[in-house]
Structure formats: C-alpha cells, structure tokens
Amino acid sequence: MNDSRILILMSDTGGGHRASAQALQAAFAARYPGRFQVEIVDLWTDYTPWPINRMPRLYGPIVARGLWFWKLLWAVFENERAFSAALRLVYLISRNELRKVLQAHRPHLVISVHPFMQHIVLRLLEQEGAAVPFMTVVTDLASFHHGWFHAHAVRCFVASEPAAATARRHSLDAGQVRLLGLPVRAPFAGALPEKETARARLGLADTAFTVLLLGGGEGMGPVAATAHAVARRLAETGTAAQLVVICGRNKRLRQSLQRSDWPIPVQVCGFVDNIQEWMVASDCVITKAGPGTIAEALICGLPILLSGFIPGQEEGNVAYVVDNGAGAYCDSPDGIAAIINDWAGGGQLAQMSAHACELGRPRAAYDIVDEIVELLDGDSPVAGDS
Ligand code: UDP
Numbered sequence: 001m002n003d004s005r006i007l008i009l010m011s012d013t014g015g016g017h018r019a020s021a022q023a024l025q026a027a028f029a030a031r032y033p034g035r036f037q038v039e040i041v042d043l044w045t046d047y048t049p050w051p052i053n054r055m056p057r058l059y060g061p062i063v064a065r066g067l068w069f070w071k072l073l074w075a076v077f078e079n080e081r082a083f084s085a086a087l088r089l090v091y092l093i094s095r096n097e098l099r100k101v102l103q104a105h106r107p108h109l110v111i112s113v114h115p116f117m118q119h120i121v122l123r124l125l126e127q128e129g130a131a132v133p134f135m136t137v138v139t140d141l142a143s144f145h146h147g148w149f150h151a152h153a154v155r156c157f158v159a160s161e162p163a164a165a166t167a168r169r170h171s172l173d174a175g176q177v178r179l180l181g182l183p184v185r186a187p188f189a190g191a192l193p194e195k196e197t198a199r200a201r202l203g204l205a206d207t208a209f210t211v212l213l214l215g216g217g218e219g220m221g222p223v224a225a226t227a228h229a230v231a232r233r234l235a236e237t238g239t240a241a242q243l244v245v246i247c248g249r250n251k252r253l254r255q256s257l258q259r260s261d262w263p264i265p266v267q268v269c270g271f272v273d274n275i276q277e278w279m280v281a282s283d284c285v286i287t288k289a290g291p292g293t294i295a296e297a298l299i300c301g302l303p304i305l306l307s308g309f310i311p312g313q314e315e316g317n318v319a320y321v322v323d324n325g326a327g328a329y330c331d332s333p334d335g336i337a338a339i340i341n342d343w344a345g346g347g348q349l350a351q352m353s354a355h356a357c358e359l360g361r362p363r364a365a366y367d368i369v370d371e372i373v374e375l376l377d378g379d380s381p382v383a384g385d386s
Pocket residue numbers: 013014015016017019214215216217218246247248249270271272273274275289290291292293294296
C-alpha cells in the first residue's frame with residue numbers, strides 16, 4: 001500500500017504531547033529515512049473554529065492558577081456520557097474545519113498522541129468514508145482519561161502495565177494494545193554523555209551535589225519557593241551543592257529567579273532543548289509528576305522527588321514512581337528541602353537510580369514506529385478492521 005504520509009495529531013496542553021509527537025516523527029526519520037512524510041498538527045488549535053480553538057491556550061493558565069476549575073472539568077469529563085456529549089457537540093460545530101485536515105494532509109495513517117482526539121477523528125474518518133488506519137500512542141504513564149481508549153483504534157501503544165489494563169477495560173482486545181513505553185525524544189535513545197562531560201559542557205562544578213528543579217514545559221507549581229528552600233537548606237548544612245532551575249516557558253519565573261540572591265551556586269534557565277544533558281549532569285530531579293519528565297528521568301537513572309501533580313491526569317504517576325522505588329513525593333518546599341538534604345548525605349540515591357533505570361524505556365519511540373511499519377507492510381488489513 002501507499003503509506004508515505006503520516007499525520008500525528010496532538011494539542012499543546014502541556015509540553016508532553018508535542019514532545020512525544022516529535023519523538024515519533026524523529027524515530028520515523030531515523031529508522032526509515034526518506035520513506036515517510038510525517039507531519040504534526042495541533043488539531044484543536046488549527047482545525048476547530050473559535051472559541052474551541054482557544055481552549056488549548058487556556059490549559060496552562062487554568063492548571064497554574066485555577067486548579068479547582070480544572071478539577072471540576074476533569075470530574076465532569078470523567079463521566080463518559082458527558083464527555084461523549086461534549087465531543088459530539090465539538091464535532092458538529094467543527095466538522096467543516098476538521099475536514100480540512102484530511103484535505104490538507106491526505107494522510108495514509110493517523111496517529112493520535114492526545115486523549116481528546118480519538119472519538120472526534122474516528123468519527124470524521126468514518127463520515128468522510130476515509131479508509132485511513134488510526135492508532136493511538138498514550139502519553140500518560142499511570143493515570144488515564146478514558147478518552148484515550150477507543151475500540152476502533154487499530155493499535156493503542158501504552159507505556160505501563162496499568163495503561164494496558166485500562167485499555168483492556170475499555171474494550172480494546174489484547175492484540176490491539178501494545179506496551180512499548182512512552183516515546184521520548186531522540187537524544188534519550190542514543191548514548192547519553194558521561195556526567196563529568198555534561199557538567200563541564202554546562203558550566204557546572206564537577207564534584208558538587210547537583211539538584212535539577214523543573215515544573216514541566218510551562219514552569220508550573222511552587223518552583224520559586226522550592227528553589228529558595230532547597231538552596232537555603234543545603235547552604236545551612238554546608239553541603240557542597242549546586243542547583244539548576246529550568247523554568248520552561250514561564251518567563252516571569254525565570255526573571256524573578258535570575259534577580260534573586262542565592263546562598264549556593266544556582267543556574268536559572270528558560271526553555272531548554274537539551275534537557276537530557278541537564279538530567280545526566282544532575283544527581284536528582286525535583287519535578288511535578290509530568291509523564292514526559294518522569295519517563296526521561298527514568299531513562300537517565302535520575303532519582304525523582306515529585307513536588308506535586310495535576311489532578312486527574314498526573315495523580316497516578318506519584319504512586320508509579322514511589323511504589324517502584326524510583327523516588328519520593330512531598331508537596332511542601334521545606335519538606336522537599338529536607339528530603340534533598342537527606343539524599344545529598346545518604347546512600348539511597350544509588351538504589352533509587354537503579355530502580356529508575358529498570359523502568360526507563362529509551363527506545364520506546366523506535367519500537368513503536370517499527371511496529372507501525374511492520375503493520376503497514378504486513379498482509380493484515382490495518383484500515384477498516386474497526
Ligand atoms: N521540557 C523541555 N524543556 C524545558 C522544560 C520542559 O524540553 O525547558 C520538556 C520535558 O523534557 C518534557 C516536557 O517538556 O518532555 C514536559 O512534559 P511533562 O509531561 O513532564 O509535563 P507537561 O508540560 O506536559 O505538563
């Protein structure tokens with residue numbers, strides 16, 4: 001079959017969906033050079049009418065400043081009836097715009113990396129009579145909106161046993177569900193630099209205990225308070241330590257941290273493209289429970305101190321990390337500072353690091369694209385088996 005155009009559908013709600021989409025795009029290019037034209041589209045922003053197209057932009061401010069509202073939305077959309085009624089409405093309002101995505105990209109395969117695409121796009125394909133296979137790559141680790149799972153997806157690639165079990169509960173059969181890991185960007189799949197090399201390249205001291213602190217792509221949560229508490233505590237205990245704070249797209253946070261006085265060496269960055277180097281250079285990471293950051297830290301064998309989670313989609317990630325011995329959870333800046341101080345002096349880090357490595361799946365993106373291509377090349381029909 002002619003299978004050269006692949007469309008990956010995502011939406012910029014957080015940084016993780018785009019990061020996974022890019023990981024898959026890069027994996028197609030690396031494994032099958034020249035064979036596929038892979039395009040990434042923010043379906044919600046680019047192919048729905050106003051005001052629906054503005055919703056992804058509201059996600060950041062809502063989870064940063066209106067968590068109660070997010071909890072309410074999540075609770076409403078946990079109800080399958082309410083969710084499918086809302087999606088039906090979105091589909092009806094957006095149908096004409098949505099058609100344009102098929103006209104513009106004429107895909108031979110559609111892959112979704114977002115929980116709110118399955119129902120709408122499968123309906124679109126069906127109503128347009130387009131015999132295009134549709135697959136889902138679930139980019140959550142341990143908490144899942146039911147929107148991820150649709151029995152008509154040819155394959156549903158998941159990153160953990162709980163995800164596979166949830167997919168099966170939502171009527172996907174064992175053959176449809178494949179547990180291959182969460183696709184993270186290409187540098188994590190290759191040879192990572194040595195710690196010393198990374199530290200030298202990033203201008204970090206080579207022997208100091210190094211703590212990485214971040215809050216997802218948007219720099220969310222009490223990052224500033226945590227940075228100050230950790231720096232203060234490590235200074236008080238006389239630990240030879242340094243702190244790296246990655247603020248993502250949160251410019252205000254970056255500016256305020258850059259203007260601060262610090263009792264230990266602190267590097268403050270905005271959005272960085274080389275997060276793997278910062279992870280390799282560090283001894284542990286403090287982060288909200290974002291699945292992308294967790295998956296990347298596991299690959300780097302980095303002990304993880306979870307400082308919070310977005311209710312709903314990130315809640316289960318806490319138990320996933322803690323129960324598997326790869327880290328701990330604490331949501332108060334002073335508590336976090338005490339744990340970090342403890343980690344700086346104790347021997348627990350090596351054990352947590354080993355547990356993290358066991359969970360990491362650096363080649364997930366390659367394994368997923370290999371299976372997809374095997375399927376496209378195989379005799380079994382991938383379209384229309386819904
Ligand atoms: N990230 C990055 N540069 C930054 C900050 C974050 O590349 O400066 C990436 C991070 O490596 C991860 C993603 O953004 O891949 C964040 O995804 P996650 O699922 O952890 O949280 P989200 O931002 O989606 O809530």
